[in-house]
Amino acid sequence: MNRIVRREEMAGGRMVLNEIEAPKIARVAQPGQFVMLRANESGERVPMTISDINPGKGTITIIFSVAGWSTALFKTLQVGDSYENVVGPLGRPTEVEAAGTAICVGGGTGVAVLYPIAKKLKNEGSRVISIIGARNEELIILREEMEAVSDELLVCTDTGTTERNALVTDLLAEVLERETPDVVVAIGPVPMMKRVSEITKPLGIKTTVSLNPIMIDGTGMCGSCRVEVDGQMRLACVEGPEFDGHKVNFDLLMERLHSYRDEEMQALEVHGITEIHQCKMEEEARKKEREMVLE
Ligand SMILES: Cc1cc2nc3c(=O)[nH]c(=O)nc-3n(C[C@H](O)[C@H](O)[C@H](O)COP(=O)(O)OP(=O)(O)OC[C@H]3O[C@@H](n4cnc5c(N)ncnc54)[C@H](O)[C@@H]3O)c2cc1C
Ligand code: FES
Numbered sequence: 001m002n003r004i005v006r007r008e009e010m011a012g013g014r015m016v017l018n019e020i021e022a023p024k025i026a027r028v029a030q031p032g033q034f035v036m037l038r039a040n041e042s043g044e045r046v047p048m049t050i051s052d053i054n055p056g057k058g059t060i061t062i063i064f065s066v067a068g069w070s071t072a073l074f075k076t077l078q079v080g081d082s083y084e085n086v087v088g089p090l091g092r093p094t095e096v097e098a099a100g101t102a103i104c105v106g107g108g109t110g111v112a113v114l115y116p117i118a119k120k121l122k123n124e125g126s127r128v129i130s131i132i133g134a135r136n137e138e139l140i141i142l143r144e145e146m147e148a149v150s151d152e153l154l155v156c157t158d159t160g161t162t163e164r165n166a167l168v169t170d171l172l173a174e175v176l177e178r179e180t181p182d183v184v185v186a187i188g189p190v191p192m193m194k195r196v197s198e199i200t201k202p203l204g205i206k207t208t209v210s211l212n213p214i215m216i217d218g219t220g221m222c223g224s225c226r227v228e229v230d231g232q233m234r235l236a237c238v239e240g241p242e243f244d245g246h247k248v249n250f251d252l253l254m255e256r257l258h259s260y261r262d263e264e265m266q267a268l269e270v271h272g273i274t275e276i277h278q279c280k281m282e283e284e285a286r287k288k289e290r291e292m293v294l295e
Pocket of ligand 1: 034044045046047048049050062063064065066067068069070071072109112113211212213214215216241257258
């Protein structure tokens with residue numbers, strides 16, 4: 001059992017931070033790795049990135065958005081409650097190395113996955129320019145934390161009430177007019193990572209993305225996390241989750257992520273959950289998919 005020692009609601013309750021006792025994991029975990037958690041004995045195993053590590057205290061931190069049934073169950077856990085089990089660290093640590101200038105691009109919950117990588121880059125001496133965005137101001141997470149590990153932080157939203165009204169990819173294009181970074185790290189919804197990779201490819205800028213396919217065991221046994229990279233099938237749980245964005249088949253990833261959409265919607269209906277956040281670029285991509293089918 002792994003006890004929750006700190007819990008914070010973020011983004012108006014749509015996202016939750018849990019700091020969890022997991023001393024063995026905290027001793028060896030590195031940025032870029034993830035854990036698989038179960039809320040109770042009958043719960044699903046859910047992959048979550050380790051957003052922060054405190055080896056001294058023996059804790060790890062996860063930040064999750066309420067995306068469906070399991071994460072809604074996670075949200076009900078309070079300080080003092082325990083996860084049934086937390087397995088990890090899983091996946092390969094980030095291979096993003098200190099570079100002269102690094103641009104870190106994060107969308108929505110992806111910022112939680114991006115933060116430990118931006119922090120590592122900054123600690124290793126890189127000049128870090130971060131661009132983070134969300135649908136509206138309330139959904140922007142880890143703003144202060146990202147500011148602390150960035151030389152420059154740009155924030156945008158789809159509504160533009162108090163921040164720039166733009167997509168992170170618009171701001172990236174602007175920054176690339178004045179900067180020639182050594183590396184771009186993009187983490188967020190699949191259409192966002194796809195667009196970032198399309199922008200950087202013709203410019204020959206090394207681009208790393210972190211993929212989030214459906215994972216079941218997280219240890220390379222079930223094959224559910226297959227992704228196509230450079231025409232080859234790769235297992236994201238053991239060979240990733242980071243890959244070269246210029247080589248990823250994002251369309252196939254999107255298709256596979258939506259394979260269980262009907263079952264997921266049914267689970268939400270059964271449990272009366274109505275408020276699920278969806279990225280604007282993802283909505284647009286799905287609209288385009290529907291239009292193509294109609295044509
Ligand atoms: C390596 C990795 C790291 C991740 N890190 C984070 C994180 O730090 N914060 C965060 O909010 N989310 C993270 N996710 C996504 C998170 O695992 C899913 O949102 C969660 O599993 C949804 O479960 P659900 O039952 O609440 O929703 P469901 O209704 O079951 O699914 C909602 C959506 O979540 C995705 N999903 C569902 N089951 C899985 C699964 N077993 N594995 C992967 N994706 C799934 C699918 O896209 C699905 O359409 C990560 C995923 C991976 C693979
Ligand atoms: S999650 Fe089963 S092989 Fe990767």
